[in-house]
Amino acid sequence: MTVVNNVFSIFQILVVVVVIFLSARLVTRGNNVLLTVFFTFAFVSLLLSDLYWLTFDTLRYGMRMPIAANEIGEWAFFLLLATGLSSLKKEKAGASVPEMLYVILFTAVNTALWIIWSGEWLQDIMTGFAVGVLAVSIVRTAPKEGIPERPAGPVIAAVSTLVIAFQALSTYIGNPLTRVLEYVSYALMYLVLIYFVYMTVRRYRENKNPAAFTFSLIAFVWNVFTMYMSPGVVYFVSLITLTLILPLLYLTFRREVMKNDLC
Amino acid sequence: MIYAENILICIAVPLFVSVFFLKKSARRFVTAFLIGMVICLIAAYIGGFMEYVSKMTADETAVFLSPIIEEIMKLLPILFYLVMFIPESGDLMLFSVGIGAGFATFENCCYILSSGAGSLLYILIRGLAVGVMHIVCTLMLSLALVLLKKFKALSFSGIVGALSLSMIFHALYNLLVSESGVSSYIGYAMPLLSAAVLFIPYRRFVKKL
Numbered sequence A: 001m002t003v004v005n006n007v008f009s010i011f012q013i014l015v016v017v018v019v020i021f022l023s024a025r026l027v028t029r030g031n032n033v034l035l036t037v038f039f040t041f042a043f044v045s046l047l048l049s050d051l052y053w054l055t056f057d058t059l060r061y062g063m064r065m066p067i068a069a070n071e072i073g074e075w076a077f078f079l080l081l082a083t084g085l086s087s088l089k090k091e092k093a094g095a096s097v098p099e100m101l102y103v104i105l106f107t108a109v110n111t112a113l114w115i116i117w118s119g120e121w122l123q124d125i126m127t128g129f130a131v132g133v134l135a136v137s138i139v140r141t142a143p144k145e146g147i148p149e150r151p152a153g154p155v156i157a158a159v160s161t162l163v164i165a166f167q168a169l170s171t172y173i174g175n176p177l178t179r180v181l182e183y184v185s186y187a188l189m190y191l192v193l194i195y196f197v198y199m200t201v202r203r204y205r206e207n208k209n210p211a212a213f214t215f216s217l218i219a220f221v222w223n224v225f226t227m228y229m230s231p232g233v234v235y236f237v238s239l240i241t242l243t244l245i246l247p248l249l250y251l252t253f254r255r256e257v258m259k260n261d262l263c
Numbered sequence B: 001m002i003y004a005e006n007i008l009i010c011i012a013v014p015l016f017v018s019v020f021f022l023k024k025s026a027r028r029f030v031t032a033f034l035i036g037m038v039i040c041l042i043a044a045y046i047g048g049f050m051e052y053v054s055k056m057t058a059d060e061t062a063v064f065l066s067p068i069i070e071e072i073m074k075l076l077p078i079l080f081y082l083v084m085f086i087p088e089s090g091d092l093m094l095f096s097v098g099i100g101a102g103f104a105t106f107e108n109c110c111y112i113l114s115s116g117a118g119s120l121l122y123i124l125i126r127g128l129a130v131g132v133m134h135i136v137c138t139l140m141l142s143l144a145l146v147l148l149k150k151f152k153a154l155s156f157s158g159i160v161g162a163l164s165l166s167m168i169f170h171a172l173y174n175l176l177v178s179e180s181g182v183s184s185y186i187g188y189a190m191p192l193l194s195a196a197v198l199f200i201p202y203r204r205f206v207k208k209l
Helices: A002-025 A033-059 A069-088 A097-118 A121-141 A152-172 A176-205 A209-229 A232-257 B004-019 B024-054 B058-085 B089-115 B120-150 B156-177 B182-204
Strands: none
Touching (some): A002 A232, A033 B156, A033 B182, A069 B156, A097 A121, A097 A152, A152 A176, A176 A209, A176 A232, A209 A232, B004 B089, B024 B089, B058 B089, B058 B156, B120 B156, B156 B182
């Protein structure tokens, strides 16, 4: 399992290095310096986090890790990306109060589940805070036009509530039915992920970029929630999908920062 | 055992006196350098206390805890300077480099006194690795703060994000050099390579801010 994990980490490192190289080139070319620099910084954090994990696994395999420093890199990634997104606020954007409240509540419940599963209070609260800040930033900066898809919004909210409920049930009640519900929750998570990726590609092709960028960010954050909720093989699948979403995130980001560029 | 406070006094007093005879950026840099040394001593106190409280070994403290404590301690004076004095971007960068250089210098002084300075090669490696690492960390931190200030996006999440970036960089360095062999060579090279990479945007981009 460790070898497989390391192979996936190396794959992710390669993808992240390419994204850093490409996004760093946009710093002097794009029209949103803050977003470009913080997007690059965020990916540097992700790279350092991956490298830390790989190094620890190679040098100190099986040894105690009192503080998971690689998670600090993940916090940096979420927070720096959220900070970069603050530059998009000036555009026609905004979210309703119920949407914001739902995102905060969803993150809080997820954080509670992570604490129950791992017992790491401080680290899970910090991770929850960082992911929550990014999720709220995405909702705040999401353009009204094209996002959210009004009929799909409540459906996604309902599905994500079901996912949480099924996960909580399978945590506390250990019988065959809750086991089935747990697998149903994974299926639901991936269905929602597929929907977000599909919408990203569709909006990207239609050249509706603020929407495409927002959908790619939502797909990314949803993938993070999926990954943190998944054990074993399902976790590795999430890790692969997360790595595959990163180039998509870069492509939509590139179009966002170059949209008024006439050259 | 070394008497870190005495070493600090010995190095700091001439620098402190020199501050009165310096002007503008030179004075700012020397002051930051002095603060960096004091911060290093305080970080060592806190690290020792945390090691005792958390019952970690000295190795675990160095690899896992020190990066967090040291980076938070380095951030505090930079943040204080940013908020209280509202400096220009260049002044903030200068102040940050001073903090990093002071911190690294005092750490190296204590290390040399406790472990000996017999091997010139090892001393060179330590100077180029740890010395540059602390400067790179504070430079990354201040670069992020300068951008946040410039674009009026200074926020708690932005500051914590920048702090986390410097923490993970520091933590990776400490982890790499904690084991002998190839990993330590990579670790020693990492700060210099990062400084070279940071130097390009610093020259091209930061000057415009």
